Amino acid sequence: MKCVDDFRLRFGKRELVPIMIGGMGVDISTAALALEAARLGGVGHISDAMLPTVTDRHYKTKFVSSKLKQYKINVLEADKSIVQFDLGQVAEATHLHVRKTMEAKRGEGMIFINCMEKLTMNSPRETLRTRLCSALDEGIDGITLAAGLHLGSFTMMKSHPRFRDAKLGIIVSSLRALQLFLRKNAKLNRLPDYVVVEGPLAGGHLGFGMDWEKYDLRSIVNEIQAYLVAEKLDIPLIPAGGIFTGSDAVSFLATGSAAVQVATRFTVAKECGIPLKVQQEYFKASEQDIEVNMLSPTGYPMRMLKKSPGIGSGIRPNCEAFGYILDGNGNCSYIDAYNREMALYPEIRKISVKEKMCLCTHMRNYDCWTCGHLTYRLKDTTRRNPDGSYQSMAAEHIFHDYQYSTEHKIALPPEI
Ligand SMILES: Cc1cc2nc3c(=O)[nH]c(=O)nc-3n(C[C@H](O)[C@H](O)[C@H](O)COP(=O)(O)O)c2cc1C
Numbered sequence: 001m002k003c004v005d006d007f008r009l010r011f012g013k014r015e016l017v018p019i020m021i022g023g024m025g026v027d028i029s030t031a032a033l034a035l036e037a038a039r040l041g042g043v044g045h046i047s048d049a050m051l052p053t054v055t056d057r058h059y060k061t062k063f064v065s066s067k068l069k070q071y072k073i074n075v076l077e078a079d080k081s082i083v084q085f086d087l088g089q090v091a092e093a094t095h096l097h098v099r100k101t102m103e104a105k106r107g108e109g110m111i112f113i114n115c116m117e118k119l120t121m122n123s124p125r126e127t128l129r130t131r132l133c134s135a136l137d138e139g140i141d142g143i144t145l146a147a148g149l150h151l152g153s154f155t156m157m158k159s160h161p162r163f164r165d166a167k168l169g170i171i172v173s174s175l176r177a178l179q180l181f182l183r184k185n186a187k188l189n190r191l192p193d194y195v196v197v198e199g200p201l202a203g204g205h206l207g208f209g210m211d212w213e214k215y216d217l218r219s220i221v222n223e224i225q226a227y228l229v230a231e232k233l234d235i236p237l238i239p240a241g242g243i244f245t246g247s248d249a250v251s252f253l254a255t256g257s258a259a260v261q262v263a264t265r266f267t268v269a270k271e272c273g274i275p276l277k278v279q280q281e282y283f284k285a286s287e288q289d290i291e292v293n294m295l296s297p298t299g300y301p302m303r304m305l306k307k308s309p310g311i312g313s314g315i316r317p318n319c320e321a322f323g324y325i326l327d328g329n330g331n332c333s334y335i336d337a338y339n340r341e342m343a344l345y346p347e348i349r350k351i352s353v354k355e356k357m358c359l360c361t362h363m364r365n366y367d368c369w370t371c372g373h374l375t376y377r378l379k380d381t382t383r384r385n386p387d388g389s390y391q392s393m394a395a396e397h398i399f400h401d402y403q404y405s406t407e408h409k410i411a412l413p414p415e416i
Contacts, residue, residue, distance in 0.1 A: 028273045040396060111140065242372070272395070281305060334353070
């Protein structure tokens with residue numbers, strides 16, 4: 001009976017345990033979690049989502065208050081087009097987070113950064129280029145291009161001295177998205193080093209419509225695999241979304257996948273950024289407590305717990321402090337939904353906005369409880385305390401369970 005440890009992810013001469021912990025913003029996949037994956041010989045991701053606020057929290061920088069101070073006069077305005085990020089500060093935040101993480105790295109594994117194109121930051125091209133190149137500057141092992149087609153991202157990095165040596169990959173949810181990416185970058189003579197194929201059961205934003213239930217990971221992986229064989233393209237494929245046991249992972253590795261990307265099981269790891277109290281909500285969730293909705297202003301469907309405190313919140317848009325989802329014209333669909341509601345109920349002090357969510361604020365505060373579809377199985381992966389609460393676990397325990405388990409068994413953490 002094979003286990004994950006019988007396989008290796010190969011990048012040139014390097015061999016890794018074929019387990020990649022996916023990027024989870026905002027600071028859900030912390031440096032601590034990514035470092036554990038690398039120490040254990042796999043691949044961990046940090047996320048570059050909202051890094052100025054993340055570094056304020058971890059390293060006592062003052063990026064958010066300095067931006068808010070600069071744009072304070074605009075707080076009550078509906079028009080957010082003047083609210084821009086200082087590129088120097090974006091670079092500084094990325095440098096700091098990546099440098100500190102890479103300095104702490106131990107072991108034979110790798111640390112990648114997840115970079116979402118949909119964080120358009122009121123200046124999509126410049127901010128994205130700054131984020132990508134700053135991560136390369138500080139020696140990140142690799143970059144996973146996420147949440148978007150990233151048709152221009154390779155070009156943005158092509159003059160960087162590390163463009164050909166860092167591992168660069170992309171997340172796709174269809175063959176078409178991959179074909180577009182390859183076609184657009186054909187002239188650069190540089191293929192992606194890996195392709196994460198994310199199916200409809202993943203957490204965070206989905207690369208599908210609200211008809212996500214019609215799709216399944218296995219079929220998409222098979223289709224992409226057949227295409228790569230036909231085109232004689234040797235690019236490692238890394239399926240993601242709903243791979244819950246070591247045996248689930250083996251079923252992909254044994255049929256040609258290079259590794260698996262997993263996340264949901266690690267949302268209840270001690271090293272994960274989700275606060276312990278919120279992790280209890282993840283443990284307690286039943287399948288009916290999880291939904292895919294259109295509340296994210298990015299326009300992509302997103303999966304979350306129905307109980308997320310951010311749902312229905314009518315908080316004033318916080319773009320002067322955050323503003324990560326402002327498009328290139330300074331618009332965000334939460335602002336529109338908020339203004340509509342304010343116009344309808346001018347006399348009410350605390351409105352509720354049901355159409356969209358202020359994702360920056362609620363992700364930053366861990367009030368948008370995004371999760372994978374199989375979150376309802378987390379309760380079966382741990383022990384209960386005498387008071388009925390669930391034990392969170394060391395990331396190492398979960399990693400080793402994926403690495404060594406067979407027959408869909410899940411080892412419970414040691415008794416405490
Ligand atoms: C809480 C949570 C947050 C996530 N955030 C992101 C993100 O910021 N960017 C991204 O590309 N994927 C994100 N994902 C997707 C994961 O990186 C991963 O590909 C996927 O969830 C794997 O499926 P699994 O959770 O069923 O193991 C997130 C997943 C979870 C569970």
